[in-house]
Amino acid sequence: MKVLIIEDDKMLAEMYRDGFEAAGHEAINAHGAQDALNKLDKTEVDLILLDLILPGRSGVEVIHELSSYKDWQNIPIILMTDNHPSTFKIADKDLAKYSVRKIIFKQKTTPTEVVKLAEGIASESI
Amino acid sequence: MTQSEDKHIQKEALDLISAATHDLKAPIALIKGLNDLMSAGKLSKKKHDQYIARISMSLVQMERTLETIEKVNDVIVDQQQMALVPISINEIISSVASQLEPKAKEYDQKLVLKAGHKSYVVLSNRHILENAIYSLVDNAIKYSLPSSEILIRPSKSSKKGYARLTIRDKTMGVRKSDWNRVMDTLGKIDSPNPAHAGDSGLGLFATVRLVQSLNGIVGVKPVHGGSSFFIELPIAQQLNLQLVD
Numbered sequence: 155m156k157v158l159i160i161e162d163d164k165m166l167a168e169m170y171r172d173g174f175e176a177a178g179h180e181a182i183n184a185h186g187a188q189d190a191l192n193k194l195d196k197t198e199v200d201l202i203l204l205d206l207i208l209p210g211r212s213g214v215e216v217i218h219e220l221s222s223y224k225d226w227q228n229i230p231i232i233l234m235t236d237n238h239p240s241t242f243k244i245a246d247k248d249l250a251k252y253s254v255r256k257i258i259f260k261q262k263t264t265p266t267e268v269v270k271l272a273e274g275i276a277s278e279s280i
Numbered sequence: 281m282t283q284s285e286d287k288h289i290q291k292e293a294l295d296l297i298s299a300a301t302h303d304l305k306a307p308i309a310l311i312k313g314l315n316d317l318m319s320a321g322k323l324s325k326k327k328h329d330q331y332i333a334r335i336s337m338s339l340v341q342m343e344r345t346l347e348t349i350e351k352v353n354d355v356i357v358d359q360q361q362m363a364l365v366p367i368s369i370n371e372i373i374s375s376v377a378s379q380l381e382p383k384a385k386e387y388d389q390k391l392v393l394k395a396g397h398k399s400y401v402v403l404s405n406r407h408i409l410e411n412a413i414y415s416l417v418d419n420a421i422k423y424s425l426p427s428s429e430i431l432i433r434p435s436k437s438s439k440k441g442y443a444r445l446t447i448r449d450k451t452m453g454v455r456k457s458d459w460n461r462v463m464d465t466l467g468k469i470d471s472p473n474p475a476h477a478g479d480s481g482l483g484l485f486a487t488v489r490l491v492q493s494l495n496g497i498v499g500v501k502p503v504h505g506g507s508s509f510f511i512e513l514p515i516a517q518q519l520n521l522q523l524v525d
Contacts (some may be wrong), residue, residue, distance in 0.1 A: 163306055164387055164426065169313045176322050185426065198396040209423060209451060230289045263323055264316035 155276045156180045158199040159232070160216065162189045162208050166260070170203060173265030174272070187211035193220065194226060200276050203268065206235040230275045232268070233257045241248045292356040292489075294311045300349045307338035330525040337383060344414065349501045351411050355493040364494065366516035369434045369445055376414045377432065380421060388426040391417070400443035403512040404494050409513070412490040413445065417507050419483035420449035424506070432501040442497075442512045450506040455509060487511070 157174050159181055161167040165183060167183045174181035182197070184190035186208055202220075206213040210244045220226040231254045248254070258268065314331045317323065323331065377391045384391050400407075420430045428450035437444040488498045496513040 163310075163422075165310055166306065166313070169310060170318065172317055172327070173313075176317065233500065236302070238307075261305055263314065265313045266316050266320065 155273065156182075156198045157201050157203055157272060158182055158184060158190060158193060159203045159235050160184045160187070160208065160213070161203070161205040163184055163205075167218060170265055170268060173269050177269045177273075187208060187216045187219070190216060194220075195280075200279070202229055202231045203271050204224070204231050205234050206233055210220070215253070228279075229251060230255045230279050232264075232272060232275065234260050236260055289356060293353070296349065296352055296356065296404060296482075299485040300345060303344060303482040305347045307341050310338050311335050334386070337386065341342055341383075341418075344418075345482060348411055348482055351357075352414075352482075352486050352489050355408075355489055361431070364403045364405055367404045367406050369402055369409075369411045369443060369513075370395045371399075372406070372410050372413055373432050373434065373445065375437060376410060376417055379414065380417050383418070384421050384430065384480045387421050387424070389424055390429045392429050392431050394431060396434075400434045401516045402443050403516040404496075408471065408490050408494060412487045412494075412511065413447075413462060415483040415487045415490075416447050416511070420447050420509070422483075423451050424449040425451065428506075439512055441515055441517075443466055443515050445511045445513075446508055447510070448503060448508045 155174075157179060159167055159170050159174075161170065161183070162185050164185070167185070171181040171183055182193060182199075184193050188208055190202075202218060204213045208216070215252070217231065217233075220229065231252070233254050233256070235257060237259070249257070255273075256271060258271070263271075294497060306388055307358070314335055318328065318331055373393060377393055381391060416455045417430065417432065424430055430450075431446070431448040433446045433448075435444050435446065436442075437442065484498075491498045491511050491513070495512055498511055502508075
């Protein structure tokens with residue numbers, strides 16, 4: 155599996171990349187929305203791990219942008235946030251519409267759990 | 281204390297909690313995550329040592345956040361009066377830079393001190409001023425682009441009797457809404473509705489409150505490819521003492 159990690163905190167980004175690589179997957183980091191779109195232009199990925207709060211364009215704007223391109227609109231997304239997911243009032247059908255398969259709370263989810271979640275989602279998408 | 285003053289302090293205390301919570305989340309997620317990967321026992325020695333260093337750095341960051349909470353609490357809740365003495369800005373920025381250099385290096389950034397030969401002595405409180413400057417530089421590191429420079433420069437302010445400390449960073453571009461949020465934080469400390477002053481983290485909130493307690497001003501302006509934050513503080517007046525025969 156090849157994963158694009160869009161996270162502006164360099165240390166958290168490396169931590170998730172290490173987690174995926176330790177499990178035998180390939181992972182690339184993007185530090186912001188534009189960096190992510192540039193990388194998607196050059197490489198195909200199986201899943202996107204996306205931070206909700208980014209400098210410049212937010213995670214939500216990235217989701218909207220991805221959904222407008224045929225090649226990218228079906229890439230499954232795991233959305234990461236600092237705030238508890240219960241604070242989000244997003245219906246499951248709306249999440250699915252934008253390929254968001256899961257919202258995770260960073261402090262409550264370990265890299266190992268993120269990798270397992272991603273593996274499950276990627277296998278469903280095949 | 282009147283009911284209105286009491287209500288105002290309660291709102292500020294809630295803002296402090298909100299801002300501090302924001303700043304504690306990232307190091308907690310990092311420590312928890314690195315611990316998880318270390319527990320799996322598959323790391324090289326180099327990676328293991330790097331993780332230990334990052335955990336230590338995150339713990340220092342959390343300690344610093346707690347210290348800042350205490351200091352801001354003294355200012356906003358206890359309304360503590362600061363003892364102000366003449367202090368060299370140059371000395372404080374050297375101290376802050378040496379503390380934050382390892383973090384800047386981790387983020388692939390460089391702290392550049394443009395102190396020159398002139399030393400600016402302001403009327404201030406060493407611990408409070410150091411905390412305020414630390415918060416601003418720390419924020420600049422967090423939000424700057426990799427491989428960029430963060431310039432720290434003391435100078436004379438255009439405001440008579442004041443010295444200025446400028447911290448200029450290169451960020452990924454600040455949107456108008458983000459600028460509004462920053463300006464809102466700068467302006468809303470005395471506003472009756474500080475609902476989200478903590479949204480940008482403790483750094484800016486703490487800096488504004490601490491610098492205000494030193495009779496200073498905090499400001500920001502967008503510059504090409506980044507932002508320029510500044511603190512202005514009253515220059516310590518030299519006493520004209522004459523020897524009496």
